[in-house]
Amino acid sequence: MAMQIKLEHVTANYKIGPLLKPRVLDDVSLTLNPGRITAVVGSTGAGKSSLLKVCNGLLIPSEGHVTIGSKEINSKTSKQSLKTIRKHIGMVFQFPESQLFAETVGEDIAFGPLNFGTDQRRAEQLARKALQQVGLDESILSKSPFSLSGGQKRRVAIAGVLASEPEVILLDEPTAGLDPAGRKELLTLLKRWHDEEGKTILFVTHDMESTARFAEDVIVMENGSVVYHDAVRPLFENTRQLKEWQLDLPEARRFQLGFEAQSGIHLPHVCLTEKELMDALIEVGCV
Amino acid sequence: MDEPMIDVEDLTFAYASNEKKQILSSVSFKAWRGEWLSVIGRNGAGKSTLAALLIGLLQPSFGRIRIKGIPLNEETKWLIRRHAGMVFQNPDNQFIGATVQDDVAFGLENLNMPYEEMQRRVAEALEAVGMTDYQAEDPSRLSGGQKQRTAIAGVLALHPDLLILDEAFVMLDPRSRRQLIAVLKKLKTERELTILSITHDMDEAAASDRVLVLEKGSVAKEGTPATVFSEKTTLDVPFSERLRRLLLKNGRSVPETYSTESDLIKWLCKSNLNT
Incomplete structure (x- = not known):
């Protein structure tokens, strides 16, 4: 079974040098269902990235604690024990391609496993496997990461995290800057990895389409608190609540509501894709 | 009509290390004062290269760019940058x-602007983007x-x-995003601001005056959002067009060309009354 992540009354402050931003997370309690894909949404500055960071020990709770598998992180956790946690919880930052550094793609991807103590041969095997998981050809292993296109670089950076064979992968805006087709491709690859390996994915996004199409669960954050944590579809039912949280609707749902308001016809289901919308329109005999 | 704000002619670009691979080839277009032009296309179509060329960060291999009638080159680029501002994808840089x-x-300090004027402009700009409450914060946080x-x-x-x-x-x-689009639209009308927006957001493109489609370094299409999105392309299209095409594929009757979301809803309501 995949690793469980549990937050209990977690409060965290963000500190850079002498500056302190208090309570970026404010008494957050939640249990991440293992083996699920969960999207984290909310307006800018709501604490989405901070939530990801406490899940792998990059941000240490000032109060409360985080349990990852059998390990607990609280304000007294030592740095050494965090390393073993990070081996199991992979983190993909915003614009991860800016962190590529090695001379070849192969070295870059193998760096993670080597760093966690894997031997050279095994690390290379893992690198090849990870490259395949992100849908890239082995022929680029010997290329410089800097010769690749933006979308390819992004995938190499993600492969670098997958190569350490994490139990959970945390991604901060993984599709920012990709075109809609590239976005879909990347999420499909991640979903395939999730389906095959049965592991947990937690990703931050602004994109309600990605949320509607790829996530199973959603966490909505507001001012450092979790205000919703449940399945995707019920979230998009309550439009008044969504407005309050400043969240957008997926396009199909927006269209559906516009149609229902003007026609006076109520479609039988909450529609999240154009296919569902078409089926509903056919069902009520509108087209 | 007066001079175009942007006049690009035959713009071609290849990196010196790989001259055969043209990132942009023979791109020509104009953008007029007070116009919002969206440039769309897949990743790798040459969009960001075009932006870098327009601001003089890269030198064209061939062709020319005029901004407000001034040819863009090493000598004029600082003058031109006083008139043209650019914002990139990754704000950390x-x-x-x-x-x-x-x-x-x-940026204002560099222009030797009087202090009061500077304060006024900073306040106004922060207001426009909704960041007034954060003015004293450290940007890195x-x-x-x-x-x-x-x-x-x-x-x-x-x-x-x-x-x-x-x-x-x-x-x-x-x-x-929507708030900012509204602010820019207002500036476009009030100050005749010209906007060239490179985007993947089809709703944003649909809201602009004109759309330029780049494919493999060339202009594949140019026109109003309605004409560009109606044509059969591999392009990502706005939601209403995706729904229209899906209905068409499934043998349902639909409007003949691209309709905006509100037009398609009206159409569906009307066709429902008739049946």
Whole structure:
């Protein structure tokens, strides 16, 4: 079974040098269902990235604690024990391609496993496997990461995290800057990895389409608190609540509501894709 | 009509290390004062290269660019940058100031502007992007979307005639994105601001005056959003067009060409009355 992540009354402050931003997370309690894909949404500055960071020990709770598998992180956790946690919880930052550094793609991807103590041969095997998981050809292993296109670089950076064979992968805006087709491709690859390996994915996004199409669960954050944590579809039912949280609707749902308001016809289901919308329109005999 | 704000002719670009591979080949287009032009296309179509060329960060291999009638070259690029502001995709690469307001003021300080005028412009720009409450904060501690809005304020404070946005809205949540689009539309009307926006957001493209489609370094299509989205392409299209095509594919009757969302809803309501 995949690793469980549990937050209990977690409060965290963000500190850079002498500056302190208090309570970026404010008494957050939640249990991440293992083996699920969960999207984290909310307006800018709501604490989405901070939530990801406490899940792998990059941000240490000032109060409360985080349990990852059998390990607990609280304000007294030592740095050494965090390393073993990070081996199991992979983190993909915003614009991860800016962190590529090695001379070849192969070295870059193998760096993670080597760093966690894997031997050279095994690390290379893992690198090849990870490259395949992100849908890239082995022929680029010997290329410089800097010769690749933006979308390819992004995938190499993600492969670098997958190569350490994490139990959970945390991604901060993984599709920012990709075109809609590239976005879909990347999420499909991640979903395939999730389906095959049965592991947990937690990703931050602004994109309600990605949320509607790829996530199973959603966490909505507001001012450092979790205000919703449940399945995707019920979230998009309550439009008044969504407005309050400043969240957008997926396009199909927006269209559906516009149609229902003007026609006076109520479609039988909450529609999240154009296919569902078409089926509903056919069902009520509108087209 | 007077001179175009942007006049690009035969623009061609290849990196010196690989001259055979043209990132852009023979691109020509114009953008007029007060016009919002969206440039769309897949990743790797040459969009960001075009933006870098327009601001003089890269030198064309062939062809020419005129901004407000001035040919863009090494000597004129500093003059032109006084009229043209650019905001990039990743806001982390664009910060200089210790606070949000310092950062926004930085460009103005370079212009030797009187202090009071500078204060006024900074306040106005922060207001426009909804960042007034954060003016005393350290930019590095802001969220991705707040950083992006600060970067946009820094450019707006300069009162440019031309604003070039290279995927500048990607880090914004949809609500701030819509607010910012509304602000830019207002500036476009009030100050005749010209906007060239490189974007993947089809709703944003649909809201602009004209759309330019880049494919493999060439202009594949150009026209109003309605004409561009009606044609059969591999392009990502707005939602209403995706639904229209899906209905068509499934043998249902639909409007003949691209309709905006509200037109398609009207159409569906009407066709429902008739049956």
